[in-house]
Amino acid sequence: MLVALLPVLLPALLLLPATGAGAGTRAAADTGAGAKAATAADAKPVVTLSARQAGKGGGITVKGRGWRPNALLMMLICGRSTPDRGVIGGTNSCANADGRAVTTDAKGGFRKKLPVAEPPVPCPCVVHVATVTGERADADAVFVVAGHPTAPLPKEGTGGRLAVLATARLEGDSGILTWFGAPPARRLVLTVGNLGSAPVEDPVFEIGTAHGVFAPQWEERPWRGTIASGRKARIELPVELAAGAHGDYQISLRYGGKVLVEQPWGVGRPWGVTLFWVLLCLVVPAAVFRIGMAVVDKVRPRSARAPARSPARSPRAPARAGRRRPRPAAATTNPPAGSADDPAATTAALPWFTPDSAPSGNRPTTKGQS
Template identity: 45%
Template sequence: MTVGPLPRLAALLAGALLLALALPVLLPQAPARAAGTGATAKATPGTAAPGATATILGTGWPVNTPVTVLLCGQNAVNGTDSCANATGRALTTSAGGGFAVQLAVVKPPQPCPCVIHATTVTGANVTVDTPFPVIGVASVPIKQTPGTMLPLTASISGGGSLMTWFGAPPHRTFKAMIANVGNSAITDPVFRMGTSHSVYSTDWQEYQWSGVIAPGGRQEIDVPLDFAAGAHGGYSVELDYGGTELTVQQVRLPQPWGVTLFWLLLCVVVPVGLFRTGLAVVDRVRPDPDPAPAPFLGRARRRAAPGAAPGREYDTLALPPMPAHPPRAVPLAPTLPWFAPGSGPVLPKADDGPAPADPLVRTAQARTPGSSTLLDKGIDA
């Protein structure tokens, strides 16, 4: 039996169609590599239907680093929102930078093209997307969207120094972990950093970060912060990109007490210096009536003369005080015993011994010679 040309053509077309469907399974897929790194992730088998299990082998990853492995649709351009997070696996790389994990194949939240999305959790950002067609899941062209930033974490680091204690401009660093949730890369983005204090208007500064944030990737951005001299108190710091606010952080700057101390010292030292300068000027300008006074005399003073008209004065010298002299002894006049009984000196008898040492007694004896004999006679009589 001969076969016509039409059935033969139909058989050839059916064979070509079956070969095109089986080609992704028959040909081994090359493992995907992360840009700029040696990390790889290979899926075995290269395609599977939902309900199957695939083995993911990784090499060249950072050692002892946590890694997440997910099955995602739309090439994971929208981040983990397009991934089957419930069946994802978390692991830690070995000392050689490799890993092996079994991943369940399910229908992702978004249509294919599908990939195995492996990325580090901490440390250096390493991400590898391995193509993995899921049998039975439709493939839809990826809708091109511009790169969109999503802040993950944000903080302000840095501290003051001795110079900021005296009013120097404080410096801080704004650290933010940014994720690109779009499907287009962001190259050399320009950020705006706004700082506001109390009721004052926001002061904006522009900062251009050099680098590329891949779709679905994340990157830590370090933006330097420069405050005005003498800035202190609470400040609000806002990070913007493309007119959209990414995150707002609060920071409190210490009080520059050195400036306060300086003004306090200035308020004390300047008046004291002016006062001493004025005294020196007055002392130099004031006339001296006695240009060369005696070293033992005091300064000449002007006193008003008794009975002089007001304003008429004369010069006097303040003499040093005279030294005190001891009082001089005044001899008492002798008193005769018969005029003042009991008040005069008692004269010794002839046999009482030597003459008394009292000068008054000796004087009385010299002036009344023989009085003692007469006195003795009168007494004996």
């Protein structure tokens, strides 16, 4: 019986190992692909430099990998910074005028040349690369600016440590004056907690305002009060932009050199200013035209200024078409005979010739005369 079933079972036995091996290979391939994807997702952005030291006026090539594809980045040389503590003082410690922007490729890499410039603060220095838009990401690489002074970093505080516990928001509304170019103003409201072991007294925050791809401008905002260890507090800080500001802005809150909050703010255009300029462009030409016409009227000759006028009609007896004027009444006194006003003269017979006064050639003859 086994001999009879052998031709049927043999092909199945031959295919079974191959099928198991193929499934195992596919499973291993899927596992490897998943591991690569997880590694790529967990990888942090990396920055490498073509040289670790250069003098002012030179240049270095900056390379990066592990960034988001097609992301816009900003490269800066910053002082008073280390890769561990980051850029102390924010972009105010960087040579912003000599920075360069670069866009990553489809694989998240880039290559760009950066001119060497001296930062406004002493070294230690780094080449700081950070994203401009989207999810925040940054990376630092140690760099030495030859000939630039150096100074020790400030001591890191070991007391209280503030962290944001709730989503920050901008509160407030714009008035009618903002529509005419007044500075837009809001209040940044957030809840912070002290995660350190010591209380925080009168903390000094920094508010940064950035427009478009430009670096934020930081201003100090002190807050009066004490946040005990393990406690939380509601913070309200004023935020104000320049007069006539409009467009998309990014509001940032920083404490102890660390950015705590980033909040977008869309500011409408001050259309009242536009309306004012449109009216000004219409009123000024009209006023100039009126003044010019008045000057011309004063300067031109008097004869051309006063043209001949048609005789005015009497307002009491206006002329009417199709109506005859009444005849004057007849005089009570008799006019002299033979005058034009004599009724007899006007009713005289027509000048027919009488028989006696007829011409001789045409005088009729009577019977019996020869």
